[in-house]
Amino acid sequence: MLKRITLAFICFTLASCHMKEEPLVIGHRGAMGHETENTISSIQKAMDLGVDMIEIDVFKIKGGEIVVFHDDKLDRLTNAPGSIEDYYIVDLRKVIVDGGHKIPMLQEVLKTIDNKVALNIELKGAGTADRVNHIMNYYIENKNWSPDNFIISSFNWDELKEMRKHNPTVAIAVLAEEDPVEAIPMAKELNAVAINPYFKKLDEQKADEIHDAGFKIYTWTVNEPADIEAMKNIGVDGIITNFPERVN
Template identity: 60%
Template sequence: MTIGHRGAAGYETENSIPSIKKAIDLGVDAIEIDVFKIKSGEVVVFHDDNLKRLAGFDVHIEDLTLEDLNKVQLKNGSQIPQLHQVLDIIDNKVRLNIELKGANTAEPVHAIIQDYITSKNWSTESFIISSFKWDELKKMRALDKNVPIAVLISEDPLNALDLADELKAEAINPHYKKLTGVNVEVIQERGFKVYPWTVNNPEDIQLMKDFKVDGIISDYPDRVHANVENLQPAL
């Protein structure tokens, strides 16, 4: 499975509508995005807790109201989208991995995805919920016994096995540099899929394929499809 990281972040400003559209155009199987809940309650698609890197001023995303948000322009000229806007663009064409980046995101995200399941004929399997905030994953599982969950971890991925068991998770999403052929096999034997992030260089993509991971999260999703021997390394 090819998973576009923050859309297609190697080509367009991450988590923006152009990035989402680019990932779909590149033929991904799924798209990964990040979400926060802002001050006025909306769920917005953004990675950093601060706007400085992508919008140029030092403000925390969670301190914004919707009125404030609508005045923010990203470096590519687009706005920070709300989750429902991204869902409308995706239109159930590909699967959506929603990373709960901010605090108190499980409940509003669950409400939104349930609305799309009940009113727009999406399925539970259209989504996968991931987070480094394991307490948010536990909240999500308490709200919904069926929604697919992936446990994010930046250290030894075997340390996520117990939580993955507890949550009846679909997958563990580790940093690709923490993977070996052995620990991938251990995770899969325990019944979990492995979706490593963020794999951009052709040699690393090939290594993940050699490890037989179940999906690859990349800023350059077309490279996952490609014959990696013919690609130049990412800068």
């Protein structure tokens, strides 16, 4: 009997040692599986679903404002044509997004989140770093936002370099579309905290290599339960998904 108890204890201890921490649940463009992406409704839905972090995309428009939208063209999601960067805010306010929504400014998203969860701001457009940094600092200094609740990411590594020039301490995640291991040198140069790979380009060996280099892994965009489970088994630190409720 004692031998069985001892054996069971050893097995439990070994299992506990190999247990992986649950990854952060990161809402992609809010919760775009439920509400139109990058809208205030999508942001609020993600929060209602209990995410740890929300990912959004930003552009700088003609007047210098930072707005939250994914595409460089308005056509796919709105009733208006053309490039979002060619608009002034007064005209952009008239644009209707699918579902009757408006394109929000970054400040409106920050007001909605109110420091309750972390925010991953992806720099989609060129020349966004300086203004995004200014807005972040304002919310940290005047709106009681925790600096730890901001993380900046981009596929445009030059824009990440620009952000690092403006802000030596903000958390940076290097977005990678192809082999994420190839992003390690840039992540080191930027003193980044994470590499954000496309989940189909990630396997256990690559994940180990990224972790061994000292970086977290926030993988995108993982929606199917089987893929979510596979990423958990690999040991990623966060899962960016259109359906946050599927990760829990």
